[in-house]
Amino acid sequence: MTPVDVVLIGRNEGHRLKAALASVAELARQVVYVDSGSTDDSVAAARAAGAKVVNLDMSTPFTAARARNAGFDALDAPEYVQFIDGDCALVPGYLDKAAAFLDDNPKVGMVTGWRSEIHRxxxxxxxxxxxxxxxxxxxxxxxxxxxxxxxxxxRAVGGMNPIVIASEDEEICVRFRKAGWLLHRIPEEMTRHDAAMTRFGQWWQRAIRSGHGFAQVGHLHPEYFARERMRVWTYALVLPLIALAGFVTQLWLTAFILLIYLLNYLRTVQGLRRGGMRWSEAWPHAALIALSKFPNLIGMLRYHARRLSGAEMRIIEYK
Structure with missing residues (x-):
């Protein structure tokens, strides 16, 4: 079987990084940890675990794409490379299954599995x-x-785009496909993730970051995230403006817009239910999905403001 190397990226992940390092111990040919200015014991923990440590140059604004590129560049003659975030732990047996799938499917350039939350x-x-x-x-x-x-x-696609601050993983996948390769998700548990997201403000910031990704990746690849961007413009900008206009002119117009929101919410609930989600979870999750269009809009506008002004593309953190 083709050997696999692992690249871990992180910053101040603490016990999460230690779990990630332990999960890949003795399973990979090489393990590289890329640290992005941690102030905790992340670097010491990585070295103690036998990983090669790369300290990312923080004089340039951080992006996960830059970190993954640096990790890849630090590998010695890699063949298959598994990228893992520092807040994830690898599920035992996954590396062999993924590598075997690539061995058996020469037209597939990238394989992934299922990630799940540790503290769901x-x-x-x-x-x-x-x-x-x-x-x-x-x-x-x-x-x-x-x-x-x-x-x-x-190497052929030039790695991840270092200035993409969100959805950089999806952006490189677009380029993988444009290079003529297939991408595949195998029905296997891959990693356990610890989002540690317990506050509304964290969720809001994460949704802003997603909107930034919709706009930035969409600017690079207009066909991608097109539906997501249209939904954001429609539900977070166009319909609210029509409702506001109706409030000062024709109240029935405002009532009609509110009905559209209600129907969209109910349709989202039904979609979650068809996907297997329990009723008790579908109702509040549908509300978050509906509400997310507004922070998504903030993120999209922030990207375009940065692009037009030439400002640096700095990350949007939620932890």
Missing amino acids: DVSLYNQLCDWEWRRPAGTILACGGDMMVRAPLW
Whole structure:
């Protein structure tokens, strides 16, 4: 079987990083940990675990894309590379299954599996993250940052785009596909994630970051995130403006817009239910999904303001 190398990225992940390092111990040919200015014992913990440590140059604004690129560049003659975030722990047996799939499917350039939340029911926001991670297995368009990639493909596309601050993983997946490769999700548990998202403000910031990703990746690849961007413009800008206009002119127009929101909410509930979500979770999750359009809009506008002004693309953190 083709050997696998692992790249971990993180900053001040504490016990989460130690769990991530322990989960890959003796399973990978090489382990590289890229640290992004941690002030805790992350670097010492990585060295103690036998990982090669790369300290990311923090004179340039941090992005996860830069960190993953630095980790890949530090590997010695890689063939398959598994990328893992420092707040994730690898599920035993996954590396062998993913590598075997790439060995058996030469047209597949990247493979991923299922990520799940360690503390799923600690908060509604963790539950929503867990739901987002669980997508159908098979040929896919894109995935999150936990992925196994053929090293020649990574080099061929030039790695991740270092200025993309959100959805950088989806952006590189678009380029993988444009390079003629298939992407696949195998029906296997891959990583356990610790979102540690317990406050509304954290969820709001995360949704702003998602909106920034919609706009930035959409600017680079107009066909991607097109539906997401249209929904944000419609539900967070156009319909509210029409409702406001109706409030000062024709109240029935405002009532009609509110009805549209209600129907959209009910449709979202039904969609979650069809996907297997319990009723008790579908109602509040649908409300968050509906509300998310507004912080998404903030993120999209922030990206375009930065782009037009030439400002630096700085990350939007929620932890």
